[in-house]
Amino acid sequence: xxxxxxxxxxxxxxxxxxxxxxxxxxxxxxxxxxxxxxxxxxxxxxxxxxxxxxxxxxxxxxxxxxxxxxxxxxxxxxxxxxxxxxxxxxxxxxxxxxxxxxxxxxxxxxxxxxxxxxxxxxxxxxxxxxxxxxxxxxxxxxxxxxxxxxxxxxxxxxxxxxxxxxxxxxxxxxxxxxxxxxxxxxxxxxxxxxxxxxxxxxxxxxxxxxxxxxxxxxxxxxxxxxxxxxxxxxxxxxxxxxxxxxxxxxxxxxxxxxxxxxxxxxxxxxxxxxxxxxxxxxxxxxxxxxxxxxxxxxxxxxxxxxxxxxxxxxxxxxxxxxxxxxxxxxxxxxxxxxxxxxxxxxxxxxxxxxxxxxxxxxxxxxxxxxxxxxxxxxxxxxxxxxxxxxxxxxxxxxxxxxxxxxxxxxxxxxxxxxxxxxxxxxxxxxxxxxxxxxxxxxxxxxxxxxxxxxxxxxxxxxxxxxxxxxxxxxxxxxxxxxxxxxxxxxxxxxxxxxxxxxxxxxxxxxxxxxxxxxxxxxxxxxxxxxxxxxxxxxxxxxxxxxxxxxxxxxxxxxxxxxxxxxxxxxxxxxxxxxxxxxxxxxxxxxxxxxxxxxxxxxxxxxxxxxxxxxxxxxxxxxxxxxxxxxxxxxx
Numbered sequence: 001x002x003x004x005x006x007x008x009x010x011x012x013x014x015x016x017x018x019x020x021x022x023x024x025x026x027x028x029x030x031x032x033x034x035x036x037x038x039x040x041x042x043x044x045x046x047x048x049x050x051x052x053x054x055x056x057x058x059x060x061x062x063x064x065x066x067x068x069x070x071x072x073x074x075x076x077x078x079x080x081x082x083x084x085x086x087x088x089x090x091x092x093x094x095x096x097x098x099x100x101x102x103x104x105x106x107x108x109x110x111x112x113x114x115x116x117x118x119x120x121x122x123x124x125x126x127x128x129x130x131x132x133x134x135x136x137x138x139x140x141x142x143x144x145x146x147x148x149x150x151x152x153x154x155x156x157x158x159x160x161x162x163x164x165x166x167x168x169x170x171x172x173x174x175x176x177x178x179x180x181x182x183x184x185x186x187x188x189x190x191x192x193x194x195x196x197x198x199x200x201x202x203x204x205x206x207x208x209x210x211x212x213x214x215x216x217x218x219x220x221x222x223x224x225x226x227x228x229x230x231x232x233x234x235x236x237x238x239x240x241x242x243x244x245x246x247x248x249x250x251x252x253x254x255x256x257x258x259x260x261x262x263x264x265x266x267x268x269x270x271x272x273x274x275x276x277x278x279x280x281x282x283x284x285x286x287x288x289x290x291x292x293x294x295x296x297x298x299x300x301x302x303x304x305x306x307x308x309x310x311x312x313x314x315x316x317x318x319x320x321x322x323x324x325x326x327x328x329x330x331x332x333x334x335x336x337x338x339x340x341x342x343x344x345x346x347x348x349x350x351x352x353x354x355x356x357x358x359x360x361x362x363x364x365x366x367x368x369x370x371x372x373x374x375x376x377x378x379x380x381x382x383x384x385x386x387x388x389x390x391x392x393x394x395x396x397x398x399x400x401x402x403x404x405x406x407x408x409x410x411x412x413x414x415x416x417x418x419x420x421x422x423x424x425x426x427x428x429x430x431x432x433x434x435x436x437x438x439x440x441x442x443x444x445x446x447x448x449x450x451x452x453x454x455x456x457x458x459x460x461x462x463x464x465x466x467x468x469x470x471x472x473x474x475x476x477x478x479x480x481x482x483x484x485x486x487x488x489x490x491x492x493x494x495x496x497x498x499x500x501x502x503x504x505x506x507x508x509x510x511x512x513x514x515x516x517x518x519x520x521x522x523x524x525x526x527x528x529x530x531x532x533x534x535x536x537x538x539x540x541x542x543x544x545x546x547x548x549x550x551x552x553x554x555x556x557x558x559x560x561x562x563x564x565x566x567x568x569x570x571x572x573x574x575x576x577x578x579x580x581x582x583x584x585x586x587x588x589x590x591x592x593x594x595x596x597x598x599x600x601x602x603x604x605x606x607x608x609x610x611x612x613x614x615x616x617x618x619x620x621x622x623x624x625x626x627x628x629x630x631x632x633x634x635x
Contacts, residue, residue, distance in 0.1 A: 002076075002090075002091055002092050002093050002100070002102075003090060003091075003092060004090060005086075005088040005089075005090050006018065006034070006035075006036065006043070006088060006089050006090070007036045007081075007086055007087050007088025007089060008036040008038045008086065008087050008088070009085070009086050010038075010084065010085055010086055010087070011085055011086075015035050015036050015038070016035075016036075016088070017033050017034060017035030017036070018033060018034050018035075018103065018104040018110070019032070019033045019104060020032040020033070020104045020105060020106050020107075020108065021106050022106075022170060023106055023165060023168035023169055023170035024106055024168045024169045024170075025168055026168070030106060030170075031047055031048050031108070031136075031172055032045065032046070032047060032104055032106075032107075032108035032134070033045065033046050033049060033104060034046075034104050034110050036087060036088070036089070037055075038087075040058060041058045041059045041080070041082065041087070042055050042056050042057055042058050042059070042064065043055070043056040043064070043089065044056075045104075045108070045110070045127075045128070045134075047108070047134075047135040047136055051135055051136075053108075053128070053133065053134060053135035054127065054128045054133065054134075056127075059080045059089075062078075063078065067127065076091040076092065076093060076094065077091060077092045077093075077094055078090075078091045079091070098114065099114070099115035100112060100113060100114050100115070101113040101115075101121065106169050106170065107131060107134065107137070107169065108134035108135070108137055109126050109127060109128060109131065109134060110126065110127045111126050112126070114591075114619075126512070129512065130146055130512060131144065131146060131151045131512070132144040132145070132146045132151065132251045135248075135249065136172065136248045136249060137151070137152065137171060137172075138151070138152035138153075138171045138174065138250070139152075139161070139171050139172045139173050139174020139175065139248070140161075140174035140175065140176075140246035140247065140248060141154065141155055141158050141174055141175040141176065141177075141246060141247055141250070142154060142155075142171055142174045142175050142250065143155055143200075143203075143250040143251070143252050144249075144250065144251045144252065145251070145252040146251070146252075146254075146512075147254060152166070152171040154175035155175065155198075155200065155250070155265055156198060156200075156265075156273050157177060157178055157179075157198060157265070157267040157271045157272075157273040158175040158176060158177055158178060159175060159176060159177075159178050160173075160175055161173040161174055161175055161176045174246070174248075177267065177268065177271075178271060178272065179267070179268040179270050179271050180268065181194070181195055181228065181266065181267075181268055182194035182195060182268060183195075183228035184228065194268065194269050194270075195225060195266055195267065195268060195269055196266075196267055196268075196269045196271070196274055197221060197224075197232075197233070197264035197265060197266055197267070198264070198265045198267055198271075198273055198274075199262055199263075199264050199265075200262070200263050200264075200265055201260065201261075201262045202252060202253045202254070202260035202261075203250060203251065203252060203253065203260060203261055203262070203263045204249075204250075204251040204253055204259065204260065204261070205234060205241065205261050205263065206232075206243055206247050206248065206249055206250060206263075207248075207249065208243070209234075209241040209242060209243050210241070210242040210243075210244065211239055211240070211241055211242075212239070212240040212241075212242065213238060213239060213240070214235075214238065214239075214240040215238065217235040219240070220233050220235040220240035220242075221233060221264065223240060223242060224242050224264075224266065225266075227242075227244070229244040229245055230242050230243070230244055230266065231243050231244065231245060231246070231247055231265070231266050232247060232263050232264060232265050232266055233263075233264050234261055234262065234263045234264065235264075236261070247265075250263075254454065258374075258375055258378065323380065323381065323384040323394065323395070323396045323397060324395060324396030324397075324407070325396060325397060325398070325399075326396050326397065326398040326405075326407060327398065327400075328398055328400040328403060328405075330398075331353060331363055331398055331405060331407070334353035334354055334355055334361070334363070335351040335352065335353035335363050336353075338351045338363075338365070339351075340352040340353075342362060342414070343414075343415070343464075345464060345465075345478070347364065347366055347367065347478060347481050348364055348365045348366045348367040349364070349365050349367075350362050350363065350364045350365075351363045351364075351365070352410065353407075360410040361395060361407050361408065361409065361410050362407070362408045362409070362410045362411070363405055363406070363407050363408075364405060364406045364407075364408065365403070365404075365405050366404045366405060366406065366481075373399050376399060376404055377397075377399065379480070380394075380397045380406065382480070383479070383480035383481075384396075384397075386447075386448070386452060386456070386479070386480070388443075388444055388447045388451075389443075389473075389475075390440045390441065390443045390444030390447070390473075390474060390475055390476060391444050391447065391448070391475055391476050391479060392408050392409060392411065392467055392475045392476065392477040393408065393409045394406060394407070394408055395407045395408060395409060408477070411467035411468060411469050411475060411477075412468075412469060412470040413427070413467075413468035413469065413470065413472055414467065414468065415463065415464050415465070415466060415467055415468070415477075416437065416463040416464075416466040416467070416468060416474065417462075417463035417464045417466075419468070420463055420528060420529070420532050420533075421463075421532075421533065421534060427472075428568065429472070430569070430572075431565075431569055431572060431573035431574065431577070431578070432574075433472055434529045434530075435574070435577050435581070435606070436474075437466070437468075437472070437474045437529065438526060438529055438581060438606060439603065439606045439607065440473065440474035440475075441461075441466055441474050441476060441522065441525070442522065442599055442602045442603045442606060443603055444474070444475065444476040444479075445458065445461065445476060445518055445519075445522060445599040446598070446599035446600040446602070446603050448476075448479055448518075449515040449518070449598065449599050449600075450598070450599070450600055455515055456479060456480055457513065457514065457515050457517065457518055458476070458478070458479050458518050458521075459513070459517070459518070460478060460481075460502075460521075461476075461502060461518050461521035461522050461525060462502045462521065462525060463525055463528060465477045465478045466525075501524060501534075501535055502520075502521040502524045502525065503517070503520075503521065504516070504517040504519075504520035504521065504593070505520075505591055505620055506593060514593060515598070515599070516593035516594075516596045517593070518599070519588050519593075519596045519597065519598070519599060519602070520588055520589055520593075520596065522588055522599070522602070523584070523585040523586070523587070523588025523589040523596075524548065524585075524588075524589060526581055526582075526584060526585035526588065527547055527548045527551055527582075527585050528547075529581070530551065530564055530565060530566065530578065530581060530582065530585075531547050531551070531564060531565075531566055532566030532567070532568060532569075533547065533566070535547045535548055546621070547564075548585070548589060548618075548621050549621045549622065550564075551564050551582055551585070551586075552582075552585075552586045552589075552615075552617055552618055552621055553617070554582075555579065555582040555583060555586055555614075555615075556586065556614060556615065556616070556617050557617075561575055561578050561579050561582065562575065562578070564578070564582065565578060580605060580606065580612060581606075583612045583613075583614065583615055584597070584602055584605055584606070584612060586615040586617075586618060587612070587615045588602070589618050589620065589621065590615070590616075590618050590620070591618060591619050591620030
């Protein structure tokens with residue numbers, strides 16, 4: 001609670017710490033705790049008071065180094081005290097009327113919650129940011145998947161050990177084999193005819209393995225079979241990794257994550273898993289035969305595409321998939337030594353260029369990308385296959401040492417922000433154009449979220465990343481680039497430091513980021529399409545009006561909706577369309593992500609397929625308005 005001390009008493013040598021409940025109904029002490037590290041100025045989270053799985057980083061005078069968002073969040077006043085008697089961290093609320101909670105949850109994560117108008121608690125802060133970072137959360141032989149709910153499940157061939165505990169969100173009991181290994185029954189190590197291994201792909205390797213230098217995967221398997229306590233093995237690069245006893249911290253990684261490895265899990269040969277494999281063999285054979293004709297047709301079509309790309313790229317270019325691999329010198333010539341700069345953003349600078357066939361392109365020189373060439377090519381190839389009329393098309397890329405560049409179609413009318421906020425150097429956007437731009441952006445984001453092989457979260461939706469072609473048709477740019485930064489939140493936050501005003505609450509408070517974060521950013525951008533101004537601007541008398549809150553109040557409580565419209569439009573706009581846009585924006589910026597619509601629902605509303613109800617006043621906007629210094633978050 002605000003004002004409480006979480007720290008260490010140097011006189012008694014005792015600490016004050018928070019401990020989780022045993023499960024969602026039992027307040028007895030659980031396995032997880034957060035406590036002060038007496039050997040430094042940091043806080044740590046522990047499993048069973050013995051194993052650390054998270055740290056705050058050291059205090060730098062304003063925030064803990066590994067929680068960079070603390071410097072942005074203004075609902076609390078944070079302080080850290082270190083004197084001869086004690087060391088502790090505490091906080092107070094900037095607005096005493098805001099009711100909040102701070103607790104160590106049964107999930108092993110510290111959560112910050114706010115009491116909403118409907119007397120429900122909304123989680124707005126969480127550490128660690130990802131559930132699967134919590135040590136041993138799914139127990140022995142349990143597998144954690146960050147992209148599924150519930151997060152925990154059992155490996156194939158295993159079953160939940162304590163069903164009742166799992167129903168109460170206590171997964172610590174983990175899983176057990178459906179059928180015991182033969183050596184566990186007779187006490188021998190001779191299991192070559194009784195045990196088999198099931199391959200599980202895209203796993204993060206468990207810790208504490210035994211490493212052997214072995215010449216083949218067969219020898220590695222034999223080494224595991226010779227020891228009854230060996231539960232799994234992995235093999236790669238002549239190195240055999242063996243795991244004995246129970247396996248903890250198994251994590252299923254996303255498809256395409258190159259850090260994922262294949263792990264072979266030991267099971268009884270009598271396991272139903274192997275019977276299922278036999279029954280499925282005929283399906284595999286039939287599928288292969290049936291696919292031959294399709295593959296031939298695809299090969300013909302692909303050959304045509306590649307032929308066209310080769311003509312476009314020239315003889316000196318190498319074609320990879322649907323992308324052209326440009327040479328550095330070629331792009332240097334095309335851009336006249338990178339002299340015609342179009343703009344600069346968080347990911348790097350963009351230059352105008354002309355290819356030998358007179359095609360005009362935009363070349364983005366990437367910054368802060370530390371990936372190796374192989375991983376970079378893999379990620380870019382994934383982006384390259386994404387094609388939609390409301391997404392900027394990626395033509396190719398270039399890699400030379402630390403120089404990494406992307407080549408896009410050139411958009412003649414530049415970015416949306418220049419037409420909204422720079423009246424002197426832009427073309428006037430009438431209301432009909434703005435409405436169609438809003439609809440086009442929604443279609444592009446809906447495609448990224450719902451129609452790609454894996455959901456792509458843009459992470460940086462803002463007017464600067466919406467480009468307009470020669471007919472002012474909108475195209476979303478920079479999609480997929482956040483993934484190039486990896487999972488380092490602080491680097492992503494730093495890259496987007498100039499656009500905090502579009503970031504959803506979960507971005508700056510540590511809750512898991514989903515596609516609904518893009519929905520929030522889209523809602524903030526809708527407000528700017530209506531007003532023609534940045535959401536927070538100083539007026540002549542230095543009064544700061546936070547437009548989203550004002551627009552929400554007018555929309556929900558009643559008022560002249562045309563008062564919200566950009567003054568240059570002189571109140572000329574379809575009242576129903578403006579009202580719909582404002583309602584959609586209010587739904588999109590709800591503090592609780594589950595209350596926000598999907599982008600496909602937004603498309604249906606803007607197309608008139610479904611009606612939109614009157615939204616509740618976004619509590620999050622109200623808190624920001626009532627919080628001193630809130631505008632620092634949105635400037």
